Amino acid sequence: MDATGTETPTLVPGPRTGPGVAREALAQNVRRHRLARGWSLRELGAATGISKGLLSQIERAEANPTLEILTRLADVLATTCTDLLRRPLLRPEIVRAAALPEEPGETSVDLLFAQGELGRAEFYRSRLHPHAQSQVSSHGTDSVEYVMVVSGRVVLVVDGERYVLEQGDTARFSGLSSHHYETEESTAVTHTVVGYPRD
Structure with a gap:
């Protein structure tokens, strides 16, 4: 926050991607869905057949789960794999x-946001x-x-x-x-x- 009381925004010169971003998104989304149901990690594990230890790693963004694990989570949490990997705002x-590049030529196209929500x-x-x-x-x-x-x-x-x-x-x-x-x-x-x- 600056001296005028205006919050300093998150600047996005382009889409942020990569495995770390996907892990963070998955961690936040799984935890959000689990807590919305009032479930513990043990209860989510019982419903999905996924170990409590692996679920804990997923929610700490420390695991790279397989597609099978993602599908199980999505089915039990009544969502989709795509939504589980979508980065929350x-x-x-x-x-x-001013941060967009100046491209030579008569026309230019800038990708501003890449998420398909x-x-x-x-x-x-x-x-x-x-x-x-x-x-x-x-x-x-x-x-x-x-x-x-x-x-x-x-x-x-x-x-x-x-x-x-x-x-x-x-x-x-x-x-x-x-x-x-x-x-x-x-x-x-x-x-x-x-x-x-x-x-």
């Missing part, structure tokens, strides 16, 4: 326009006048909101933490979080996509 991720999606264009505040929103469990600032400058407020987004900046965050947008001295235009889990 614990805080907003922001791609700064969209099942059903809604697309919005918003115009906020100076000193405006949008309605406080929350879109439900497992939803994800993406926003790009087309013009102007906005302050994204997520669970009380403030993130300043300049023109061209893009952010992604959990749609379950309580959030809204504010403007300061100038009008701003944003494009927003709200993605919901697949049915």
Whole structure:
């Protein structure tokens, strides 16, 4: 957090990938699903036929389970292997326009976010006048909101933490979080996509 009280965002110049990321995602997701059911590691082990020791290693991101183990976990936890390996959005991720590379040629394409969490999606264009505040929103469990600032400058407020987004900046965050947008001295235009889990 800086001197103005604005939270320093997670900067994402490109998609973060690799086995370590997958292990961390699996650890967080298995633990989240297990605790949501009120199960201990022993109870999850009894339901899946996986040893308590291996489950403990998985939840500490210290194991590389086989596809068979992943499938057993997904079946018992009523989810999919893909969802178990999806990295949860614990805080907003922001791609700064200034951090994107300048490519030679007439056109360029930048991959901003690589995770495929969209099942059903809604697309919005918003115009906020100076000193405006949008309605406080929350879109439900497992939803994800993406926003790009087309013009102007906005302050994204997520669970009380403030993130300043300049023109061209893009952010992604959990749609379950309580959030809204504010403007300061100038009008701003944003494009927003709200993605919901697949049915």
